[in-house]
Amino acid sequence: MGHRNGSVPGHAHRSRLDESLVFPGRRDLLKFAGLAGLSWLTPVGHLLASQAETRREPAQSVILIWLAGGPSQLETFDPHPGKPIAAGTRAIATAVKGVQLAQGYERLAEVMTSVSLVRSLVSQEGDHERGTYFMKNGYRPDPTVEHPSIGAICCHELPMGGTGIPRHISILPGQWPARGGFLGGEFDAFKTGDPLRPLPDVTSHVAPSRDAQRVIDLEVVERAFRRGRRSPVAATLHRETIERARVMMTSAQLKAFDVKQEPAAIRESYGDTPFGRACLAARRLTEVGVRCIEVTLDGWDTHVNNHATHRKLAGTLDPALSALIRDLKQRGTLDKTVVLCTGEFGRSPKVNLAGGRDHWPNGFSLAIAGGGIRGGLVIGETDPEGVKNPTKPTAVADIHATILKAVGLEPHKENVSPVGRPISLSQGTSIGALLS
Numbered sequence: 001m002g003h004r005n006g007s008v009p010g011h012a013h014r015s016r017l018d019e020s021l022v023f024p025g026r027r028d029l030l031k032f033a034g035l036a037g038l039s040w041l042t043p044v045g046h047l048l049a050s051q052a053e054t055r056r057e058p059a060q061s062v063i064l065i066w067l068a069g070g071p072s073q074l075e076t077f078d079p080h081p082g083k084p085i086a087a088g089t090r091a092i093a094t095a096v097k098g099v100q101l102a103q104g105y106e107r108l109a110e111v112m113t114s115v116s117l118v119r120s121l122v123s124q125e126g127d128h129e130r131g132t133y134f135m136k137n138g139y140r141p142d143p144t145v146e147h148p149s150i151g152a153i154c155c156h157e158l159p160m161g162g163t164g165i166p167r168h169i170s171i172l173p174g175q176w177p178a179r180g181g182f183l184g185g186e187f188d189a190f191k192t193g194d195p196l197r198p199l200p201d202v203t204s205h206v207a208p209s210r211d212a213q214r215v216i217d218l219e220v221v222e223r224a225f226r227r228g229r230r231s232p233v234a235a236t237l238h239r240e241t242i243e244r245a246r247v248m249m250t251s252a253q254l255k256a257f258d259v260k261q262e263p264a265a266i267r268e269s270y271g272d273t274p275f276g277r278a279c280l281a282a283r284r285l286t287e288v289g290v291r292c293i294e295v296t297l298d299g300w301d302t303h304v305n306n307h308a309t310h311r312k313l314a315g316t317l318d319p320a321l322s323a324l325i326r327d328l329k330q331r332g333t334l335d336k337t338v339v340l341c342t343g344e345f346g347r348s349p350k351v352n353l354a355g356g357r358d359h360w361p362n363g364f365s366l367a368i369a370g371g372g373i374r375g376g377l378v379i380g381e382t383d384p385e386g387v388k389n390p391t392k393p394t395a396v397a398d399i400h401a402t403i404l405k406a407v408g409l410e411p412h413k414e415n416v417s418p419v420g421r422p423i424s425l426s427q428g429t430s431i432g433a434l435l436s
Contacts, residue, residue: 061286062407063295064293066295071347073346079103083386085385090103092109108367117378120390121366123135145423151292154168169292171296279321281293339368346361346365379434
């Protein structure tokens with residue numbers, strides 16, 4: 001996948017390499033101090049050593065746990081037990097003192113020291129399609145331009161590395177999977193289903209010898225077609241697309257999708273569900289260099305029977321999300337992976353006559369972990385009576401800016417759209433409390 005629209009391939013990677021040369025680690029600084037004598041151990045020396053110790057490498061991957069339909073904040077990450085808006089929803093304590101989750105998230109509660117909550121998200125979009133666009137892309141829908149999703153941005157801006165399979169993947173995709181927008185269709189998410197099933201379109205239907213002959217025959221036809229049409233043909237990226245597909249079909253990295261290679265205990269911890277297996281596959285895919293994996297859990301549009309539906313979905317989400325965070329941490333890769341769990345909006349504080357909650361973009365929640373982001377924090381607060389606006393309201397664009405910072409990108413860097421319009425990666429400001 002190439003870099004277009006004014007970005008410089010490998011620029012972010014070179015910057016990190018340059019920084020590693022300029023800022024040696026604390027151990028190296030102390031080693032130099034031993035060689036140079038005690039005169040190095042001055043206040044300035046201690047300061048430099050302390051700063052080197054707190055520097056971290058940017059995250060390498062993003063996993064988006066997408067709760068399609070708009071989950072209720074009251075039945076997930078922001079319960080108000082005992083209040084009328086809870087409508088009977090109970091809360092449980094977590095590993096972080098004073099922080100509660102809704103009942104049903106007992107496993108996630110155990111790993112809350114690694115997770116932070118934003119409880120004051122405010123969106124201007126209360127429609128499913130527009131809300132999804134806004135949350136995934138960081139920009140509200142605009143008829144004059146299609147913005148790229150955050151996963152597409154990461155793939156476009158970060159070094160390609162040696163990944164032979166798509167670096168942007170959507171598992172169990174919903175109605176509106178992540179798109180490349182004006183960056184191009186090559187940055188759309190590669191869509192696949194339950195990891196127990198074979199990957200689509202990666203295995204030839206004929207014998208290897210016949211498959212090889214077909215490639216040779218195709219080249220004969222294409223060479224004749226390109227004669228006199230070289231520029232128009234090159235602009236279609238047809239040849240590059242075929243080459244990437246052929247590389248993918250033969251890549252050993254495809255084994256990352258095969259969750260059956262994991263020990264039984266690991267598979268069981270995620271839950272015996274398509275979503276649990278998708279979260280496990282997401283962890284495996286980060287290990288072969290995939291930049292962004294979107295995993296969808298559908299069914300949160302609870303205009304009817306809200307509480308029962310959320311209890312059922314919690315039985316799927318809780319083991320998978322908690323196992324993903326615990327698994328990444330045990331493998332030493334949580335700091336390299338941002339995990340974001342959210343939907344397009346929340347649900348109303350008032351329960352309707354059908355026992356459901358309606359769309360609510362004014363004060364909903366998300367959970368975020370990994371990538372060097374601090375755990376155990378709560379950003380913002382919603383009104384326990386469900387009337388007032390949330391305190392410390394958080395813009396959707398600020399979440400995008402925070403994630404971009406976590407992966408080492410400058411949110412205000414601009415790309416140029418095909419019509420010559422400069423568009424920044426994000427309009428937001430990163431949340432310092434999460435990144436400090």
